[in-house]
Amino acid sequence: MRFATLRLPAGGTTAAVDRGDGWHRLPAPDLSAHLAASHDRDVAELVGEPVGDGEPVLPLPAPAKVVCCGLNYADHILEMGRELPAHPTLFAKFADTLAGPGDVLELPAGSHNDWEGELAVVVGTALRHAGPEQAAAGIWGYAVANDVSVRDWQNRTLQWFQGKAWDGSTPLGPVVVTPDELDPVAGVEVITRVDGVERQRGNTKTLVFDAAHLLSYVSTFTQLRPGDVVLTGTPGGVGSGMRPPRFLTDGALLETEIPGIGTLRNRIALTGPTGAGQELA
Amino acid sequence: MRFATLRLPAGGTTAAVDRGDGWHRLPAPDLSAHLAASHDRDVAELVGEPVGDGEPVLPLPAPAKVVCCGLNYADHILEMGRELPAHPTLFAKFADTLAGPGDVLELPAGSHNDWEGELAVVVGTALRHAGPEQAAAGIWGYAVANDVSVRDWQNRTLQWFQGKAWDGSTPLGPVVVTPDELDPVAGVEVITRVDGVERQRGNTKTLVFDAAHLLSYVSTFTQLRPGDVVLTGTPGGVGSGMRPPRFLTDGALLETEIPGIGTLRNRIALTGPTGAGQELA
Numbered sequence: 001m002r003f004a005t006l007r008l009p010a011g012g013t014t015a016a017v018d019r020g021d022g023w024h025r026l027p028a029p030d031l032s033a034h035l036a037a038s039h040d041r042d043v044a045e046l047v048g049e050p051v052g053d054g055e056p057v058l059p060l061p062a063p064a065k066v067v068c069c070g071l072n073y074a075d076h077i078l079e080m081g082r083e084l085p086a087h088p089t090l091f092a093k094f095a096d097t098l099a100g101p102g103d104v105l106e107l108p109a110g111s112h113n114d115w116e117g118e119l120a121v122v123v124g125t126a127l128r129h130a131g132p133e134q135a136a137a138g139i140w141g142y143a144v145a146n147d148v149s150v151r152d153w154q155n156r157t158l159q160w161f162q163g164k165a166w167d168g169s170t171p172l173g174p175v176v177v178t179p180d181e182l183d184p185v186a187g188v189e190v191i192t193r194v195d196g197v198e199r200q201r202g203n204t205k206t207l208v209f210d211a212a213h214l215l216s217y218v219s220t221f222t223q224l225r226p227g228d229v230v231l232t233g234t235p236g237g238v239g240s241g242m243r244p245p246r247f248l249t250d251g252a253l254l255e256t257e258i259p260g261i262g263t264l265r266n267r268i269a270l271t272g273p274t275g276a277g278q279e280l281a
Numbered sequence: 282m283r284f285a286t287l288r289l290p291a292g293g294t295t296a297a298v299d300r301g302d303g304w305h306r307l308p309a310p311d312l313s314a315h316l317a318a319s320h321d322r323d324v325a326e327l328v329g330e331p332v333g334d335g336e337p338v339l340p341l342p343a344p345a346k347v348v349c350c351g352l353n354y355a356d357h358i359l360e361m362g363r364e365l366p367a368h369p370t371l372f373a374k375f376a377d378t379l380a381g382p383g384d385v386l387e388l389p390a391g392s393h394n395d396w397e398g399e400l401a402v403v404v405g406t407a408l409r410h411a412g413p414e415q416a417a418a419g420i421w422g423y424a425v426a427n428d429v430s431v432r433d434w435q436n437r438t439l440q441w442f443q444g445k446a447w448d449g450s451t452p453l454g455p456v457v458v459t460p461d462e463l464d465p466v467a468g469v470e471v472i473t474r475v476d477g478v479e480r481q482r483g484n485t486k487t488l489v490f491d492a493a494h495l496l497s498y499v500s501t502f503t504q505l506r507p508g509d510v511v512l513t514g515t516p517g518g519v520g521s522g523m524r525p526p527r528f529l530t531d532g533a534l535l536e537t538e539i540p541g542i543g544t545l546r547n548r549i550a551l552t553g554p555t556g557a558g559q560e561l562a
Contacts, residue, residue: 064375064376064377065375065377070439070440071438085438086437087437087438087443088438088443089438089439089440090438090440090442090443091372091373091440091442092372092373092374092375092442092446093373094345094346094373094503095345096345096346096503096504097503128448150502153502156367156368157352157366157368157369157370157371158351158370158439158441159351159370159371159372159440159441160439160440161371161372161373161442162368162369162371162502165373165502165503166502166503167409167502167503167504221431221434221443221446221447221448222375222377222378222446222447222448223377223448
């Protein structure tokens with residue numbers, strides 16, 4: 001099964017499900033609302049009329065928690081000059097950080113804006129102190145994400161957060177695919193292209209911490225709830241790891257693909273100066 | 282003026298204001314709801330009947346964003362063995378991380394649970410790309426907080442987040458005091474006591490980045506909205522800086538005081554083991 005939030009030709013959005021026979025309405029305006037209200041209901045009871053034409057938009061506009069893992073692919077860890085970790089490296093984003101699968105990403109001009117294609121995990125049941133098996137059963141589905149990073153801000157201080165939480169910088173989508181259709185432990189590819197040139201191609205079978213272990217680990221210190229999102233880290237091939245480094249330019253097309261889920265296609269718009277707080281280096 | 286969320290003897294909570302004549306009801310169950318609905322209204326229009334008896338609870342149960350600054354007092358920076366920063370070091374917490382001014386704080390047994398008394402800033406108007414003057418005008422008020430930190434988890438990886446985001450670990454309150462009553466730039470003291478022994482006493486006049494500059498800086502990359510909370514960092518005297526280090530013990534009383542605002546009084550309860558995800562070192 002796949003789920004999406006679709007923009008309707010007549011205006012507004014709807015949550016929708018495709019069980020192999022095309023998109024059908026669910027009784028919620030988006031997947032955040034669907035999961036908050038109906039995550040424990042059988043989808044078959046909720047399916048409404050077919051949606052003829054609908055463009056996928058940000059599937060989950062309102063997660064209470066977006067937790068991200070860095071340094072989780074062996075090849076990316078090595079290209080960043082670090083050692084393989086004993087524990088997942090975690091940081092947070094906000095709901096405001098997310099963007100839709102076709103949205104323009106506004107990023108600060110003069111900064112080092114880099115790509116990080118990732119597999120995203122969507123939580124389907126409440127998890128606290130969950131072991132890996134319970135966490136695995138609590139995975140609602142998978143989406144594509146790009147943890148676009150403002151590297152100079154990320155590296156201004158010891159904490160990456162300020163380079164990782166720019167509003168509307170992290171595209172997510174285009175749909176959410178349930179675990180019966182996709183097995184990241186067996187392996188799915190995560191591919192990033194910039195202006196048509198492939199820059200990243202990793203496989204989730206090489207994740208140091210897989211989705212279930214990440215959810216289990218996070219649930220040790222905080223409750224995860226339906227609709228929360230966990231990003232699993234990026235494979236090798238980021239721009240800052242290139243010699244010389246390369247970054248996203250104004251107007252660039254950033255494509256992030258996971259076969260079996262779909263492709264995000266986001267144009268880059270560099271903007272700025274953006275006010276007294278910016279203090280660009 | 283001071284604002285609070287009060288638990289009512291008959292059950293439930295109410296947002297309340299004290300304009301010098303005792304607590305009076307506001308038409309919202311808590312200050313998050315009050316700010317979401319009425320932040321731009323004149324309080325005089327909203328004031329209801331007096332609240333005879335009400336115990337302050339977590340004033341803001343639902344901030345969309347809690348942003349924290351580390352390494353912001355010169356003395357604490359030096360005790361942690363670091364240099365004075367050119368930019369604020371920022372990380373995030375969740376609404377779930379917060380606790381009330383008298384709540385028991387459940388922390389993991391076997392971990393290094395440390396105290397960090399702090400001045401908290403509550404946002405009163407939407408801020409994006411705000412200069413320091415606009416940000417200063419957007420400060421709704423100030424509260425006391427303690428950024429209680431699970432140091433071993435904080436230091437497991439490069440990112441502090443997993444030691445800073447334990448559910449119910451960061452007490453906030455007891456009330457929110459408006460800027461006409463309190464001037465942290467001129468200086469207010471931030472005091473932490475553990476079992477009656479003073480461990481921290483700093484003054485906000487020594488902040489490297491004051492409240493207005495922090496809000497301005499954060500607003501460069503993300504929108505701040507009424508009810509969001511920014512923690513301004515902790516002064517010297519944390520347990521991990523002591524020789525030998527000292528940490529919070531089971532049953533300890535943690536008191537965090539800012540004269541002019543009030544005192545948080547939180548008992549510590551060490552709990553655990555807490556499941557397969559915990560992997561205590």
